[in-house]
Every structure is written in structure tokens, then in C-alpha cells.
Amino acid sequence: MREIPAAELTRIVKDLCLKANTGLRPDVLEAVRASLAVETSPTGREVLEQVLQNAELAASEKLPICQDTGYVSVFIQLGQDVWLKGDIAEAINEGVRQAYAEGFLRKSIVARPIFGRENTGDNTPAFINIDLVAGDKVKIIVMPKGGGTENASRLRMLPVSKDADAVKRFVLEMAENAAKSCPPVIVGVGVGGSFDKVGLLAKKALLRPLSDKNPDPQLAAFEGELLTEINNLGIGPAGLGGKVTALGVKIETMPTHIACLPAAIAFNCIAARQAEATI
Amino acid sequence: MTIQIHTPLTVETVSSLKSGDKVEISGTIYTARDQAHKRIVAAIENGEALPFELAGQIIFYAGPAPTPPGKASGSIGPTTSARMDAVTPLLLEHGLKGVIGKGPRSQAVKDALSRYNAVYFAATGGVAALLSSYIKRVELIAYPDLGPEAVYKLEVENFPVIVAADAHGGDFYEQNRRLYKRA
Numbered sequence: 001m002r003e004i005p006a007a008e009l010t011r012i013v014k015d016l017c018l019k020a021n022t023g024l025r026p027d028v029l030e031a032v033r034a035s036l037a038v039e040t041s042p043t044g045r046e047v048l049e050q051v052l053q054n055a056e057l058a059a060s061e062k063l064p065i066c067q068d069t070g071y072v073s074v075f076i077q078l079g080q081d082v083w084l085k086g087d088i089a090e091a092i093n094e095g096v097r098q099a100y101a102e103g104f105l106r107k108s109i110v111a112r113p114i115f116g117r118e119n120t121g122d123n124t125p126a127f128i129n130i131d132l133v134a135g136d137k138v139k140i141i142v143m144p145k146g147g148g149t150e151n152a153s154r155l156r157m158l159p160v161s162k163d164a165d166a167v168k169r170f171v172l173e174m175a176e177n178a179a180k181s182c183p184p185v186i187v188g189v190g191v192g193g194s195f196d197k198v199g200l201l202a203k204k205a206l207l208r209p210l211s212d213k214n215p216d217p218q219l220a221a222f223e224g225e226l227l228t229e230i231n232n233l234g235i236g237p238a239g240l241g242g243k244v245t246a247l248g249v250k251i252e253t254m255p256t257h258i259a260c261l262p263a264a265i266a267f268n269c270i271a272a273r274q275a276e277a278t279i
Numbered sequence: 280m281t282i283q284i285h286t287p288l289t290v291e292t293v294s295s296l297k298s299g300d301k302v303e304i305s306g307t308i309y310t311a312r313d314q315a316h317k318r319i320v321a322a323i324e325n326g327e328a329l330p331f332e333l334a335g336q337i338i339f340y341a342g343p344a345p346t347p348p349g350k351a352s353g354s355i356g357p358t359t360s361a362r363m364d365a366v367t368p369l370l371l372e373h374g375l376k377g378v379i380g381k382g383p384r385s386q387a388v389k390d391a392l393s394r395y396n397a398v399y400f401a402a403t404g405g406v407a408a409l410l411s412s413y414i415k416r417v418e419l420i421a422y423p424d425l426g427p428e429a430v431y432k433l434e435v436e437n438f439p440v441i442v443a444a445d446a447h448g449g450d451f452y453e454q455n456r457r458l459y460k461r462a
Contacts, residue, residue: 040459044459050409057408058409063353063408064408065407066405067342068342068356068358104344105345107427121426147358148359180382239381240455241454269404
């Protein structure tokens with residue numbers, strides 16, 4: 001059993017929060033550059049140029065790429081042969097606390113969702129997901145995510161009889177929400193599992209690099225088909241009209257009940273932020 | 280062509296703007312988002328003093344990141360305007376001339392823009408480091424307990440926006456999207 005003090009997570013989470021907030025995801029940067037060859041809307045092109053200028057300025061000045069430095073989603077792949085010794089949640093929250101104070105990042109978390117909504121003042125707590133995996137390594141992925149794109153998320157229990165067609169209709173209906181999520185967006189779709197599992201699937205889909213090809217050929221084709229149809233909606237960069245509404249569609253699936261077809265959709269905005277480390 | 284405008288806005292300036300116009304704003308603007316709107320509406324309803332005179336002014340739906348040392352402003356950008364739809368007509372009725380945000384507005388807001396001669400500007404979301412370079416001064420003027428949701432007075436120079444909805448019923452979100460939609 002490999003022992004790692006949980007406090008080690010503090011330093012790592014802090015660094016990842018600072019890195020993610022000031023640097024646009026490299027694959028997104030590349031996709032934005034490539035989309036300039038496709039976009040014909042003059043307004044859309046200007047928005048894409050602004051995105052590139054912003055990424056450069058944020059990196060050189062160490063400024064957050066978006067003022068909404070988000071809630072902090074932390075995904076941990078914990079090797080079963082590792083003992084993270086100590087208070088894991090507190091170690092992570094301390095990392096968030098330090099990064100958001102020292103990095104001049106916005107504090108956007110309210111303690112009680114109803115009856116008050118007082119800001120916690122340090123952007124904690126982080127929203128933590130831990131998956132057990134084989135081995136003696138720990139992978140930590142930090143995804144700060146803004147409230148605008150989060151509000152665009154949807155979950156629906158679909159009719160089993162309609163199969164993939166129901167998923168397609170759901171995604172295209174909900175893709176209208178991309179207009180409010182700082183497009184071009186990345187679309188994460190979860191299908192299967194249960195009510196509680198499917199939302200997390202959609203979030204995990206967002207973590208995949210844009211170049212990542214779905215290993216299932218049917219799903220890979222489905223991702224491509226949905227991307228084309230979403231871009232045909234004309235929403236465009238910043239929602240102001242154009243050809244580039246989404247940079248990618250990623251689908252994650254899992255087994256489900258014979259009576260169920262749960263589906264969830266989540267968006268990442270053009271200020272897609274993500275950083276990871278493995279110990 | 281880019282149109283230069285200065286705050287406070289006059290009836291003539293607002294009337295001259297058309298949806299899709301590229302505009303650069305200079306002068307004073309004020310931030311207010313969800314919680315600040317709640318308090319401003321309560322102040323109007325109770326006849327209390329407002330954090331600033333609404334007449335001729337522009338509200339920017341934004342909650343800035345803290346200002347780092349040596350900078351005029353932290354990263355700043357628009358939040359989703361639709362969340363303010365329900366209360367925007369009341370503020371326009373009380374003299375507010377412009378709002379800056381992102382995303383489409385309700386028909387009721389667009390009707391109110393025509394009725395009260397006001398304009399809705401879109402700023403680009405997700406480019407907040409870039410937008411901060413157009414902010415020359417940030418001053419917290421009301422509701423400090425709200426943190427990023429407090430009301431900040433901003434001095435801006437050539438702040439870039441697009442006229443998303445004008446005072447004549449024009450809606451750039453709808454008009455321009457129609458050109459690129461392939462059904």
C-alpha cells in the first residue's frame with residue numbers, strides 16, 4: 001500500500017486551479033484557430049479573434065481568462081493501492097482557498113442555495129468526484145466551470161422505444177441553450193445508467209480532449225452527426241450568428257435498466273478550463 | 280465601421296443605434312447582476328435612494344474578478360442577461376438607457392427597449408482578460424456584502440460591444456442567426 005499524505009493534494013489542487021484559470025485548454029485554442037477557416041460570419045470571426053487575443057493576454061499577464069472562475073470540479077482517479085492519509089476533502093478545499101485568494105480569482109460559491117445565498121468568501125467547497133481505479137497512482141483533474149454554461153445543462157428520462165433517435169432529438173432541442181453558454185461550446189452527452197449517474201457521465205464527457213475519438217464506431221459516428229447538426233443551428237460564436245456553434249460533441253454511455261433511457265447534456269464554454277496532474 | 284459613444288446616453292444617441300452596429304463605449308458604467316437587481320428593485324418599490332441615478336446610464340451585467348496589484352481592473356465580462364429579464368423593464372421605466380450582457384432577451388424586454396428608448400448591447404463572454412484592458416478604474420459603490428455581485432462603478436475607454444437589440448425592435452441575435460441556419 002502506497003501512502004500519500006492527503007495534504008499533498010493541497011499543493012496540487014492549488015497549482016491546477018491557478019493553471020486552469022489562466023490558460024485556455026490547448027486543444028480548444030487549436031480548435032478555435034482551425035474554426036477561423038470555417039466561420040464566414042464577420043461578427044463570428046471577430047469573436048473568435050477576441051478569444052485568441054484573450055488567451056494570449058491571460059497567459060502573459062496571469063489573468064483569469066473568464067471573470068467567472070467558476071465552481072471547482074475535482075475528478076480524482078484513485079488507485080486502489082494508494083492510501084491518501086488524512087482529510088481528503090479538506091486538503092482539496094485548502095488548495096482551492098489558497099488559489100482563489102492568491103490568484104485574484106472570483107469567489108462564486110454561496111453556502112446555502114436557498115434562504116440567504118451568502119457567499120462563502122473563498123470559493124469552497126469544491127465539488128469532488130472520486131473513482132476507484134487499479135494501481136498505485138492518483139490522477140487529479142481540476143475543471144473550474146462557470147455558472148452560465150452550468151445553467152444550460154439538462155437531464156431527461158427518455159422513451160426507451162425511440163432509442164438513439166430520442167437522444168438525438170433531446171440533444172438538438174437542448175443545444176439551443178448553447179446560445180446562453182458562450183459558444184462555440186463543447187457538448188458533453190451522458191446516456192444510460194440512472195438519474196444520478198447520467199449527469200456525471202455528461203460532465204466526464206467534457207473532460208475528453210477534442211481530438212479524442214470514441215472507441216465505439218457507432219458512438220463516434222453519432223458524435224460527428226450531432227456536431228454537424230448543432231453547427232447547422234446557426235447560433236455561432238457568442239450566439240451572434242455563424243457556422244461554428246460547437247467545437248466538439250462527446251458521448252459517454254453506461255449500462256442501464258430495461259425500462260430506462262436516461263440522457264444528460266452539459267456544455268463547456270469557449271473559456272474551457274481544465275488542468276490535471278498524476279502522482 | 281465602429282461607432283463611438285459616451286455616457287450618459289442621450290435619446291438621440293440611443294435612437295441612432297441599430298442592431299448589429301459595432302460600438303465602443305467610453306465614460307462611466309455600473310455593474311449589477313442578480314442580487315444587486317433584487318436590491319435596486321426593492322429600493323425603487325420602497326421609494327429609497329438608489330446606488331446611482333439610473334437616468335441616462337448603462338448597467339453592465341457583470342461580477343468582476345478581484346483587481347490584482349498594479350492593474351486597473353481584474354478580469355471582467357458579461358453574465359447571462361436573460362436572468363435579469365423580469366426586472367429590466369422596471370429599470371428602463373426609471374430612466375436606464377442601456378444594458379450590457381450576453382445572450383438573447385425576452386420579447387418583454389425588447390418591447391420595453393422600444394417603449395422607453397433604450398438599447399441592449401452584447402459584450403463577448405469568455406474573453407474577460409481582454410475586456411479588462413478597456414477598464415480604467417473600478418470603484419465599489421454599493422452592497423459590499425455581495426462580493427462579486429456588489430455594484431461597481433467603472434470608467435471605461437472604447438469598451439467594445441455590439442448592438443444586440445435596439446430601440447426600434449431590431450434583434451441581432453435573431454437577424455444574424457437566420458443567415459447561418461441550415462435546416
